[in-house]
Amino acid sequence: MSGRTYPWQQDAWQQLQTLRQRMPHAILFHGAAGIGKADFIEQFAQALLCESALPDGHACGQCASCGWFAQQNHPDYRRIRPESMEDEVADEEGGEDKKKSKTPSKEIKIEQIRSLADFMNISTHRQGLRVVVLYPAEGLNMPASNALLKTLEEPPPGTVFLVSSNSLDRVLPTILSRCRKFAMPMPSHAEALAWLKEQGVPDADSWLREQGGSPLAAAAQAEQGNREEMDSFLQYLAHPSVEGALRTADKLQKVPLSALVSWQQRWLYDVFSYKLAGNIRYYPRYQRELAGLADKIHVSRLMAALKGANERRAVADHPLSPKLFIEDMLLDYTACCT
Numbered sequence: 001m002s003g004r005t006y007p008w009q010q011d012a013w014q015q016l017q018t019l020r021q022r023m024p025h026a027i028l029f030h031g032a033a034g035i036g037k038a039d040f041i042e043q044f045a046q047a048l049l050c051e052s053a054l055p056d057g058h059a060c061g062q063c064a065s066c067g068w069f070a071q072q073n074h075p076d077y078r079r080i081r082p083e084s085m086e087d088e089v090a091d092e093e094g095g096e097d098k099k100k101s102k103t104p105s106k107e108i109k110i111e112q113i114r115s116l117a118d119f120m121n122i123s124t125h126r127q128g129l130r131v132v133v134l135y136p137a138e139g140l141n142m143p144a145s146n147a148l149l150k151t152l153e154e155p156p157p158g159t160v161f162l163v164s165s166n167s168l169d170r171v172l173p174t175i176l177s178r179c180r181k182f183a184m185p186m187p188s189h190a191e192a193l194a195w196l197k198e199q200g201v202p203d204a205d206s207w208l209r210e211q212g213g214s215p216l217a218a219a220a221q222a223e224q225g226n227r228e229e230m231d232s233f234l235q236y237l238a239h240p241s242v243e244g245a246l247r248t249a250d251k252l253q254k255v256p257l258s259a260l261v262s263w264q265q266r267w268l269y270d271v272f273s274y275k276l277a278g279n280i281r282y283y284p285r286y287q288r289e290l291a292g293l294a295d296k297i298h299v300s301r302l303m304a305a306l307k308g309a310n311e312r313r314a315v316a317d318h319p320l321s322p323k324l325f326i327e328d329m330l331l332d333y334t335a336c337c338t
Contacts, residue, residue: 004058005043006036006215007195008187016044016182017057023048023129024180026152026161028137031184033166034217038135040184041162042079045069045131048160049076065126075125078116080134082106106317108134110143113151120156130156135164137171145172152178187215196222203227210266210282229255230263236330237267238289240337245330253323257316260326264333265309272302297337305336 005013019027029037043058046069050059059066068074083104116132124130134140140148152161152175163179165171187195189208192215196204199219207218210230229252236248252260266282267290273279275294280287312329319325 005040006187008185008191009036009040012040012182012185013043013057019180019182020048020057023160025155025159026163026179027182028163028165028168028171028176028179029182029184030165030168032186032212032214034211034214034220035184035186036216037164037166037184041133041135041164045077045133045162048129048131049074051126051128065128076128076130078119078130078132080108080112080116080132081136082108082139106139107141108139108144109141110147113140113144113147116151120151120159124158128158130159131162132159133162133164137163137165137175138167140171140175145175149174149178186213189213192218206285209284210263212266212282226255226259233260233263234267234283234286237264237333238286238293240330240334242331242334245334246327249323249326249330252326257319257322257325258313261309261313261316261329264329265306265313268302268306268309271297272299272306275299275302293337301336305333308332 029041031037046059046066047053047057049065049069051063051065052060054060059069061070065074069077084106086104119132120130134148149172155161161179168176168181192208192213193204195215196208196218201207201219201222203222204218207222208215211217211221233248233252233255236244270280270282270286270290271293273281274290275297276299280290283290309329312325316325
């Protein structure tokens, strides 16, 4: 992260400072995935707990509170997120590779919300605020959502909830109604591209376009280094056939299924967008192939294919057989295009 906030967040940070004089008990930060919302609210959480905040609202980085925060053991701070995200961070930080008996949950569970009860019922360490950071809000399962709602309906004094969401339509309306909503900006293409180049991301423009303009998502995909797999998949989408579907399914079994479905969703969106408006958002490198498909596929077939991709995305994390899942997805696509 360059500086204390990303370059495209500076105006949002200044706007946020106007809320501090009459601090809401809950703020819901919302915007596209991969634009740095989690980092932004972590910065704000540290600033709220800091004992010597700077004139621009950032934490000083020097006081005892900032020291505790940096060491992730501040007594007045809690972070709630799915187990799977905790595991990702542990892997990045070189944590032990422990074999787990079950797959880490991608949901926020009711036990995690209930664990806040003791935290919110004891005095703060330095008579300041308690801060709870929770993301993504759409990760709350229904029991956890209801438990959080009860807390937000009767917020404990001196406690601030900083919540983040990539998709407001997947959050309970009753939770939305009890939070002050704060829109997070999408960077311009030029801003995001400049930042990626500063980070040394190769082929930055292609990655950025393929991730819909989200710079952190682009950086993450580039770091994973699956360009060869993506290009193989896109080549199949550009020239579909039954033989190609089976060959591609066999080759890409190790790629996360959610990634494959996302790549296909973006491809279908580009075909649909080109057919209706002559625009391509995600894969401009394949303009000729996308234009050819747009000319020959009927709108009703495209709509059905997009609907099928959305349904597959919902079950991509729990397939009965990854290979059969990919084959089924690609054969359906082939049938749509021929």
